[in-house]
Amino acid sequence: MEPLLQVRDLKVDFKLRTNTLHAVRGMSFEVREGETLCIVGESGCGKSMTSLALMDLLPRAATRSVGAMRFGEVDLTDRRAVRRVRGNEMAMIFQEPMTALNPAFPIGDQMTEAYIHHTGATGSAARARAVEMLTEVGIASPEKRLGQYPHQLSGGLRQRVMIAMALMTSPKLLIADEPTTALDVTIQAQILRLLRDLQHRLGIAIVFITHDLGLVSRIADRIVVMYAGARVEEGSAAEIFGSPRHPYTQALIDCIPQPGKSERGAPLGTIPGVVPSLVGDVRGCAFRSRCPVAQPVCADAVPLRAEGGHLWACIHGAKKDETERAPA
Amino acid sequence: MPIYLAKRFGLAVLVAFCVSILAFALLRLQGNAAGALAGEGASAEDLAIIVETYGLDRPLIVQYASWLGDVLRGDFGTSYFFKSPVSDLIFDKIGNTVILAIMSLTIALAISIPLGVLAAVFSGSWIDRLCSLVSLLGQALPSFFLALCLVMLFAIKWRMLPASGADSWRHFILPAATLGYYITPPFMRLVRAGMIDALSNDYVRTARAKGLPAHRVILKHALRNALVPVVGLVTVQLGLLIGGSVVIESIFALDGLGYLAYQAIGYRDFPVLQAVVLLLSVVYVVLTLLSDIVNAWLDPRLRVS
Ligand SMILES: Nc1ncnc2c1ncn2[C@@H]1O[C@H](COP(=O)(O)OP(=O)(O)OP(=O)(O)O)[C@@H](O)[C@H]1O
Ligand code: SF4
């Protein structure tokens, strides 16, 4: 079956005064209908720029180049076409529920305006739809909420409103950029459960972006691990957690706090070393300076290895039956 | 909301009260009040009569109370120069000034909001620079020069509008255009800065992510928030306009409050001056209160605090 979303060789650059910052360096991935794809990576590795590039929402300073980018039948490199699907078949929610809603307008107005724009519905039909969606995301007394302003809601409620707003037009794809990062742990768990629930009930595909691999295990069907603007490993949740192939993925897994397992008082795991600068070109494997199993050949082009749908970009992990693909 | 407004109102009353003390002090505390009232070369007898009629020998607090009582009844005394009740003078002229101020402000907003929005949306480009230039010209050109140009074109050459007087609304167009253009730059800068700030906000990204057309994103989501500080400036400018359009009022022989205050200073006409000061201060206080109300409407977050 054709994937719902297909991205090939996406690049996002920022021109600096004397140099260029390559925030995204040739990302490729696919999302199938109704599945949850998680994109995981440390802060600054280009997760947000990747998702904004899909929606044509990059900051003005950014330039984008892309091999191919399709959403169903729609060519996402065509700006006019993007405007038709954005906020309609393809919706997005963001990290900061505190600032993502406009403080000057009531919730109801913000929820209905895009629905009216996309569907041509009447105001009262749109409000009925908003009530339905607020109920769907578990908000009590939805009629009352429609008249309230964002500052009257808690962070968790606002994120629910954001989700309800994104679902107004029954999108096929929801892109969620760290939707729970700004929330405390209990609320975070509730929102995750809600997203998983909605997906089962409504059959939407979700691209869930996070820096927290611990969260990913709870919702992901498939996982893309990102490092320094590029995909370093991709596979099903079972493959990534069961047999991670890339040393970076392994390091991320080791950082997940395990209740009962970690010694008392031991510091939370972090990967030693620093993320390489994204300015200028990177030769060879970007993870080299932090990799415990690096070899001299890692300074050359690194192969992208594949085992079924499980992909990784590392010199290690080769087995007999595996096919070698073009270098990443 | 009611608590917020009650607080603002209480504050306004307090400020008005303080201003009234200052206005009172303007005349009474300048040392020799009777001398100031009588004018130069008054005899000792004249002075005594003045002290008697105005009750200047009473304690200040009593004088203040009786003066305030008069003022609250609308009695500001008699003008030394015009020899008529100050309240009549002001009543005659304030209408012209207020009309001029409101028309100027409307024109200023009509120029500066579109220019500011355009400049912000295309910030850093030649459109931005052009908009800034157009608005800055308003301040750089001396207002009398612009006034003369407008009179030459619209009144003398094309005979479309009257050049002087205050008989109909058409008489106000040229002075209001001059004054409005003159006060455009601060509004334009504020709109531009507010829009640039608003456009970089997360809620604007949300609005775009929802697929709203660009004009809705800019004119609804960003502009609404960018206008909050503009309301404050409107207040200040309206106060300044009511108090200080002396030059324009003189050029266009538009007999308003600014012109009256100008004359009162020249003739040392203290009762008139006192009344004008008091009136302008109260106008200020009322405008500030109004701007608080408008701001509460524009920015719902203010309503709770
Ligand atoms: N406006 C900008 N100008 C220059 N560089 C930028 C700009 N915005 C982002 N970047 C750079 O692009 C890189 C990727 O940023 P991005 O926001 O995609 O990271 P992220 O993975 O989403 O991180 P986080 O977990 O912190 O959200 C960062 O290294 C950042 O320095
Ligand atoms: S390619 Fe080399 S440096 Fe990169 S992750 Fe693999 S072993 Fe480490």
Ligand SMILES: [Mg+2]
């Ligand atoms: Mg991010």
